[in-house]
Amino acid sequence: MNAYTRLAIVGGAAFAAFASFQSSAQAQEVVVYCGVQEEWCRPMMQAFERKSGIKVLMTRKSAGEIYAQLKAEASNPRADIWWGGTGDPHLQAAEEGLTEPYKPAILSELQPWALKQAETAKNRTVGIYAGGLGYSYNTEQLAKRKLPEPKCWADLAKPEYKDEVQVADPNASGTSYNMLATMVQLMGEQKAYDFLKAMHKNVNQYTKTGAAPARAVATGESVIGITFMHDAVTEAVNGAPVKVVSPCEGTGYEIGSMSLIKGAKNMDNAKKFYDWALTPEAQNLGAAAKAYQVPSNKNATTPPQAPKLAEIKLIDYDFAKYGSSAERTRLLSKWDAEVRNAPKR
Numbered sequence: 267m268n269a270y271t272r273l274a275i276v277g278g279a280a281f282a283a284f285a286s287f288q289s290s291a292q293a294q295e296v297v298v299y300c301g302v303q304e305e306w307c308r309p310m311m312q313a314f315e316r317k318s319g320i321k322v323l324m325t326r327k328s329a330g331e332i333y334a335q336l337k338a339e340a341s342n343p344r345a346d347i348w349w350g351g352t353g354d355p356h357l358q359a360a361e362e363g364l365t366e367p368y369k370p371a372i373l374s375e376l377q378p379w380a381l382k383q384a385e386t387a388k389n390r391t392v393g394i395y396a397g398g399l400g401y402s403y404n405t406e407q408l409a410k411r412k413l414p415e416p417k418c419w420a421d422l423a424k425p426e427y428k429d430e431v432q433v434a435d436p437n438a439s440g441t442s443y444n445m446l447a448t449m450v451q452l453m454g455e456q457k458a459y460d461f462l463k464a465m466h467k468n469v470n471q472y473t474k475t476g477a478a479p480a481r482a483v484a485t486g487e488s489v490i491g492i493t494f495m496h497d498a499v500t501e502a503v504n505g506a507p508v509k510v511v512s513p514c515e516g517t518g519y520e521i522g523s524m525s526l527i528k529g530a531k532n533m534d535n536a537k538k539f540y541d542w543a544l545t546p547e548a549q550n551l552g553a554a555a556k557a558y559q560v561p562s563n564k565n566a567t568t569p570p571q572a573p574k575l576a577e578i579k580l581i582d583y584d585f586a587k588y589g590s591s592a593e594r595t596r597l598l599s600k601w602d603a604e605v606r607n608a609p610k611r
Contacts (some may be wrong), residue, residue: 285356296535297323297344299332301351301440303477303497303521306555310349313551314542320535324449328475329355329440336527338363343529346536352392352440352476353383356523357589360390365525366378368537372544372563380562383521386586394543395522395552395559398578399441399448402484402498403490406507416490418514419449421463432479432488435606437598440520441494446597447588449517451581461462461603464475472606484508494520495573497556503556504573516579522559 292361299407300307304326311322327335329351336348336359348356350363355358359365367389373381380393403416413426422431434442449458470488475480480498482505491498495609499509524543530536542548553569587593 274561282497289572292317294535295323296323296532296539297346297530298309298325299335299345299348299527300324300326300330301329301348302326302376302557303555305551306557307565309555310543310548311550313548314539317542318535319537320538322539323362324455325399325493328434328438330436330438330443331474333364338530339528340364343527343531345498346530346532347527347529347539348525349539350394350522350524352444352522353391353523353585354443354589354594355392356525357383357387357585357592360595361589361591364528365390365532366528366533367542368526368539370537370544372541375558375564376544379521383523383585387525391525392544392573393521393562394524394549395561396519396575397494397496397522398519398573398575398580399444400498400510400512400516400578401490401492402483402495402501402508402510404486404488404507404601405509407486411489413489415509417511419452419461421515421608422468422492422514424468427468427490428468429468430489431465431492432471432473432480432482432490433469433492434499435472435474436601438474438494439476441497442472442492443444443594443598444518444520445492445603448581448583450516451518451584451588452516453533459600459604461495462601463608464610465544466605467610477490480508492582494559495578496502499571499573500556501559502556510573512578518583519578519580521585589591 307326311324333355333592334420368391383393436442436446477497480493480501483490484501495510502508544564546563548568549563558569
């Protein structure tokens with residue numbers, strides 16, 4: 267055997283060993299797109315790593331941003347599972363075939379609203395938590411500016427609140443798209459857009475993330491912030507001078523969801539995460555992270571601070587219609603044309 271042959275054999279063996287090592291390393295990974303707050307994403311991923319021995323690579327973004335990323339990466343998915351974020355973009359991803367159907371055995375333990383989400387999506391997504399839409403205001407700033415207490419959605423369009431309202435951009439934020447769809451269902455489409463155009467004059471900033479307005483209210487940066495109520499409760503629990511409002515006309519709600527990504531490179535590990543994330547053990551981590559949504563597993567503990575859905579005037583939110591690709595695209599295009607670009611005067 268000459269030197270060149272020996273070198274080729276040694277080199278080939280080294281390459282095979284390296285490839286085997288890479289494959290083994292990849293087999294112990296899962297890539298997660300996380301759609302809740304960073305403060306909840308991190309302990310969830312850490313707990314799964316401890317439980318399973320599988321390394322989690324996590325990216326945190328808003329639900330609308332994750333949906334757009336899945337669409338852009340459809341031919342070569344970079345993530346394996348999408349955990350959290352409002353259900354509407356999860357449903358749109360399901361309709362467009364960006365996610366994979368899955369029926370874990372633990373489904374029998376879930377609340378009816380979580381199962382309905384799965385049925386609507388033909389098992390391409392599932393509900394993991396729920397929360398009502400509303401807004402909060404900073405009591406100290408309200409008093410300082412001598413403003414009346416807002417109690418209804420209609421109040422947010424009144425001239426006295428000019429530059430005092432903050433809300434996310436519905437193109438990026440699942441929270442804000444839920445608000446847009448809520449207004450259409452609550453008021454009718456034309457009146458909803460008339461209201462949003464009037465409120466636009468009072469909006470000081472359209473944020474990228476749905477929970478950001480709650481934080482702005484807590485710090486006094488904004489007097490009023492539209493979010494899911496549980497996000498405002500988090501700020502109140504942390505000691506901020508915040509009052510949470512369930513609007514008098516009624517309101518919508520979210521079913522935070524989870525989906526397996528079609529073409530996932532670590533599908534077996536993604537299914538292990540999926541199964542675990544539906545357990546009471548995993549869902550109870552939300553309260554420890556000061557996330558006050560209602561968990562989907564009937565055996566999980568609902569945090570006492572969580573807004574009580576039974577006491578909120580909830581609309582019969584049509585998740586199938588407003589989570590559909592055509593309707594979501596249409597409403598967002600109309601919002602861009604008629605609301606975002608409307609004059610502030």
